[in-house]
Amino acid sequence: MSLLTVKSLGISFGGLRAVDDLSFSIEKNELYGLIGPNGAGKTTVFNMLTGVYKPTQGTFLLNGRNLTGMSTTAISHAGIARTFQNIRLFHEMSVLDNVKVGLHESISYSTLTGILRLPAFFAKEKAMNEKAMELLSVFGLEKDAETLANNLPYGAQRKLEIARAMATNPVLLLLDEPAAGMNPNETEELMKTIRFVRDHFDMTILLIEHDMRLVSGICERITVLNFGQELLSGNTKEVLQNDQVVKAYLGE
Amino acid sequence: MSFLSFLISGISLGSIYAIMALGYTMVYGIAKMLNFAHGDVIMIGSFVVYYAVTGAGIPAPAAVLISVVVCTFLGIAIEKVAYKPLRRAASLAVLITAIGVSYLLQNLALLFFGADPKIFPNVITLPALNLFGGQLVIAGTTVMSIVANILIMIFLMLFIKKTKQGQAMLAVSEDKDAAMLCGINVNGTISLTFAIGSGLAAIAGVLLCSQYNQLTPYTGSLPGIKAFTAAVFGGIGSIPGAFFGGLLLGVIEILSSAYISSQLANAIVFAVLIIVLLVKPSGLFGRPMREKV
């Protein structure tokens, strides 16, 4: 059984079919790419897979469990985590607290425990701090733990978003244009980090990216979207050499 | 017959709400902000008419004209000084500023004009209508409110449809940045919107004070909030929405005051607001908005 199975997924906004009849599946521990020109509907796919939009057709299953139509919160609990194309951090909170918010579900105590500072509070907070620092060090952010998220440089903000997503203890990680706005060196470093996350946490990753060096460098298989429809899927190298794909990207 | 006369008072009050609601709805549609001070611009306009007529002896139509000019400039000034610097700020900051401006106008009026209620002069000299052999009397103010409301509505619809400035307003309300790229003067358009809304506020003020016969620094604040309710009711940003929202709200207020309890009339009006926002936040004529992820 595949880790993620997407079956003829689609959505329309007031008559406009943004994504139509999309199917693909991702195996455990795979690095999978979703590419396509601007406006092809890639982020819309992410939004459906995370419950921000409710699909109007088709289903998707995580480890055989149907998550279609569930709320964003419930899907997060089920094990899908994501980052955003336009970075969405908790900008007025510290870097450490951003990750601790990600740990919200996995390490939990009640509001009253917090207000009354019961012993459980101290134990759980300690566990949270340790876990959060561990994650931050994976992304080389441990020195910035007390910095406000807003004050981090751009590349570090993208990394913090991944760290926060990893804190939710997911089985599937969705990365929406992780290399956007990065220079070649930063992208190179990011590729290493993504591979490390996959190997270290035994993670399955689905990513949207325009940077073809990153896609061909780390994705094992890809799906190409064009005008909301699947153009081609398969082994990254083969797909990228396909005439149709080149045409969709470069125009006629 | 009493129901009919209540209904007519409701439509009369509703017409005033509708004219006020236009100011809220246009500004909200274009600047995406709740101009909390609009009700207080109405109050200032009424004071201008009051002092022009009772103090300087200026004839009523000229006094109203002066008030329109004063309110227009007041509206533009408020926008320039308080709102324009905050155009990209969080909505929380803008709303707090607007509340501050509202408070400032109220307290300036309190300082200069005093808290004691002023008897508003009779500026509308239209004779009352006697119908059904004197069984139903419609006051001149009522007739004037309804006629003014309809005329203003038609004028504004034509303005937006037929003029370049009107079309610019539509464009800015749709997408500020795109409008700017098309060469539209966004700042000018927003100023114009404030100017029109505030000018209308002067007219609404005269009608409001003629209906209640008295004027205090707080005259504008509660009717202002109710007019905003009317704008939300009709669908924010929609001119026909302000028209019908205002009328409906006026009728609801008068009828609940007559048949349920005059003390609870305001509570009922606000309950309507809450129900509308929960059931159909886009109002009767508004379009739903989608958040971009």
Next chain:
Amino acid sequence: MKKLREKMSLPIRKMVHTILGILVVFIVIQILSVTGVLSSSLENLMPELCFYAIIAVGLNLCVGFLGELSIGHAAFMSIGAFTSAAFTNAAADAIPSVGLRFFIGLILGTVMAGLFGFLIGIPVLRLKGDYLAIVTLAFGEIIKGILNVLFIGKDKDGIHIALINSNQESLDPETGKMIVDGAKGIIGTPHATTFTNGVILLILTLVVVTFLVNSRTGRAIQAIRDNRIAAESVGINVTKYKLIGFSISAAIAGVAGVMYAHYVSSLTASKFDFNMSILILVFVVLGGLGSFRGSIIAAVILTLLPEVLRGLSSYRMLIYAVLLIAMMLFNWAPGAIDFRSRLKERFKRRKEERP
């Protein structure tokens, strides 16, 4: 001692310092009033400082941390006030001890205000931004309207409640007593609010909100404020945490209301109007969104100011209005932001230049 200090996180350290500050002020005021230096009118003002500081802290939780502007918070204060005052009056015969009645009234008023915060929060918190603010105002007006036509009387047959029409006639003429008398409200509530219990409640409130904000729940609340969609994406139940924050904020307003009811000689609903809500908002904005210490200081200064500078009292609201606008422009206008960052830059450079 030093070890303890190191163990405390920055927000907790700040809270401890604020509490110490409050205690110092409390002791100084006590000494001044015992020695007769403090005028009696100022002395009478002291409990007022406490309940305004408490409600400002409560509203800051809502505006500064939850990120939702409530301009109807006075209504929650009125719920706490009316609930507790009705109880202390109705139970006058059953419980002779004023202190005990005040204590039970305090719990009832706080819980009732929190409950209303929860019930009103369910519809209100579904809305966003300006709409949410205007609906809190609407609820405030509705609660004021209903309290204005609420009549509660008591006689040998028990409690009688009526809306709109007074139930005076239905009360037994011998034993009957009006407790809540419509627009006239409640009179004869014992003056149980003191500076001492005010300071205790203020410190308690400060501890509760500081502990709350610096806990898992508090982080969830702030995450929702900063980015609702991202908060949902990490599995936070947005409605639940908004409701928790809003209800606690309302309950704290209830505490202030209880104190208010046992401080004034007559309690009327009309007092808890839009102006009161704005006054509290001024404290919060002036003290700084997100700073509880700031809220307390602003509430104290702005409540004392008109008393100390009598000549200013007619300009009081005018000054508040100007402060409100100036604060917002200073914090948010691009020009002001540039100016502040340049100022910061210059300070930094000067520091670095120093050997």
